[in-house]
Every structure is written in structure tokens, then in C-alpha cells.
Amino acid sequence: MKIATWNVNSLKVRLPHVLDWLATHQPDALGLQEIKCEDAGFPAEALAEVGYRAVFDGQKTYNGVAILSRSEATDVVRGIPGFADEQKRVIAATIDGVRVVCGYFPNGQAVGSEKFEYKLRWLEALTAWLKDEIAAHPKLALVGDYNIAPDERDAHPDWSDEIHVSEPERAAFYRIEALGLNDAFRLFVQPEQSFSWWDYRMGAFRRNYGLRIDHVLLTPTLAEACTACTIDKAPRKLERPSDHAPVLVDLAL
Structure with a gap:
């Protein structure tokens, strides 16, 4: 089974990229x-x-998630x-026995701001909700743009x-x-300075000035079945790309 996540930064603009990527990689589930x-x-x-069905929770101009x-x-x-929230940021569904929770975590703008x-x-x-979800679904994957680089390896040194x-x-x-x-990414030895997001400005992608903020977290049952986790930088090289790259996990299920 293949599960992936991708912040597409406008599905309308990036639809051709998504369709091509689906045809190439054929994931069983893709969180957007x-x-x-x-x-x-x-x-x-x-x-x-x-060949893809979709469940979604959209919002004009901002946010929006889909599986x-x-x-x-x-x-x-x-x-x-x-949790009362006008912003469309979370969608969850069960696919082939695996609970997929797709989240677009808030950016936060600046430390200390509202x-x-x-x-x-x-x-x-x-986190409080996930505790119950995990208890109910031993096979759960939390995928999405977390807007958090977990440790020093996940941010460019500068x-x-x-x-x-x-x-x-x-x-x-x-x-x-x-x-x-x-x-899932840290279950395997990975190249140094592996990032999933690069600003459009200042030649950030060319310079690899980025962050690893797109993640797939797995319950132990799925982690044991995980055989690979990769960041696919190819779509970031296309014309008018998303500023994020897809992250793909392979599960021996």
C-alpha cells in the first residue's frame, strides 16, 4: 500500500501536476x-x-484539504x-483498513503573534482528538503539511x-x-538536508534553502510495515510548481 501527502498550493493551478503524479506513482491514498x-x-x-475518488473539505482562496x-x-x-474553527484544515477517512488523517497545520506567522x-x-x-482516533484505529497515518520542522536536521543550517x-x-x-x-521519514537513513518545502523567492529551491515540514506519522503497526519513505522533488522542478514536494510511504500491507 502506498500513502502520500502533498501541499499543492491551489488544486486548480496544480491539477495537471497532480494527475501526472497519480499516474506515475499510483498511490492508494493521497492527502492534499x-x-x-x-x-x-x-x-x-x-x-x-x-481512477481516483475523493473526499474533501474546501474553502475559497485559503486552506482546504482532501483525500x-x-x-x-x-x-x-x-x-x-x-474544536470550533472556520478554517478547513482536517479531513479523515478509512481506506482499505487504514485510517488516514490529513491535516493542513496552521502556519503561525510569527512566534508570539495571535x-x-x-x-x-x-x-x-x-492531539487530544488523535488520542481517541489512535485507540480506535491501530492502523493510522497522520499525513500533511505540519508547518513544523521537528529538529535541526529538518531546517537549512542558515x-x-x-x-x-x-x-x-x-x-x-x-x-x-x-x-x-x-x-516515517526517520525510520530510514536519509540524505542530509532533505527538505520538502522551499520558498519561491531568492532561488531557495536551487540553493536547497528549505525545511522538512511535510510529514507522515505512523502507528506502530504501520511503522513495522513501512519499507520506504521518500520526498519526491521532481514536481518542484516543473513550471508553476507548488512550493512543497510530495512525500510518499510504502507499506507492506
Whole structure:
């Protein structure tokens, strides 16, 4: 089984890239973030033509999440239950016996800002809900754009901004891991300075001035079945790319 995550930064703009990537890699499930389209404008027909069903929770101009799958998605949940939020950031579904939780974690803007405080509240609510989800689903994958680089290896050595690498953000990431989740990427030896996001400005991608903020966390059952986790930089090299690269895990299921 293959599960992937990709912040596409506008599904309308990046749809040709997504369709090509699906054809090449054929994941069983792909979590998308920042789809930036309302439900009425979601390209379900185009995805169906290449064999993918979709569940989604869209929002005009901002945010929005979706899960694409070849099999039917069941037990769909939109949003964090009990956490009032106008921003469309979470969708969960069960696909072929695996619970896939797809999240577009808040950016936070700047340490100490109101948006940063919202980020921490959001992370706290997500963690509390995930505890119950994991108890109910031993096979669970938490995929998405976390907007957190968990440790020093996950940020370019010259990264100078506090956001994404601050102590409160990293502590929140570790609390999620402490629920019993494993960072799939770190299950394997990886090249140094492996990143999944690069700013559009200042030639960041060419310079590899980036962060690893897109993650797949797995419950122990799935971690034991994981045979590979890779960041696919190829789509970032295309014309008009997303600023994020897809992350793909292979599971021997």
C-alpha cells in the first residue's frame, strides 16, 4: 500500500501536476492540503477519469484539504471534533483498513503573534482528538503539511526565522509523536538536508534553502510495515510548481 501527502498550493493551478503524479506513482491514498477551492469547484470528475475518488473539505482562496483514493473512503470526518474553527484544515477517512488523517497545520506567522497562539491551540485540540482516533484505529497515518520542522536536521543550517522551528512548535510535534506515532521519514537513513518545502523567492529551491515540514506519522503497526519513505522533488522542478514536494510511504500491507 502506498500513502502520500502533498501541499499543492491551489488544486486548480496544480491539477495537471497532480494527475501526472497519480499516474506515475499510483498511490492508494493521497492527502492534499491548501486545495484553495470550494466544494462546488472541486475537480472530482477529472480525478475520477484517472481512477481516483475523493473526499474533501474546501474553502475559497485559503486552506482546504482532501483525500484521494482508489478504493472507497469510509467513516469520513471533517474538522477536529469539538474544536470550533472556520478554517478547513482536517479531513479523515478509512481506506482499505487504514485510517488516514490529513491535516493542513496552521502556519503561525510569527512566534508570539495571535496566529501563533491559534496554532498552538489547534495543535492541542488535534492531539487530544488523535488520542481517541489512535485507540480506535491501530492502523493510522497522520499525513500533511505540519508547518513544523521537528529538529535541526529538518531546517537549512542558515534558517534564521523562528517560525516552524520554535521550541513550542517542536514540543507540540513531540507530543503528537508521544501518542505512539513514528516519523516515517526517520525510520530510514536519509540524505542530509532533505527538505520538502522551499520558498519561491531568492532561488531557495536551487540553493536547497528549505525545511522538512511535510510529514507522515505512523502507528506502530504501520511503522513495522513501512519499507520506504521518500520526498519526491521532481514536481518542484516543473513550471508553476507548488512550493512543497510530495512525500510518499510504502507499506507492506
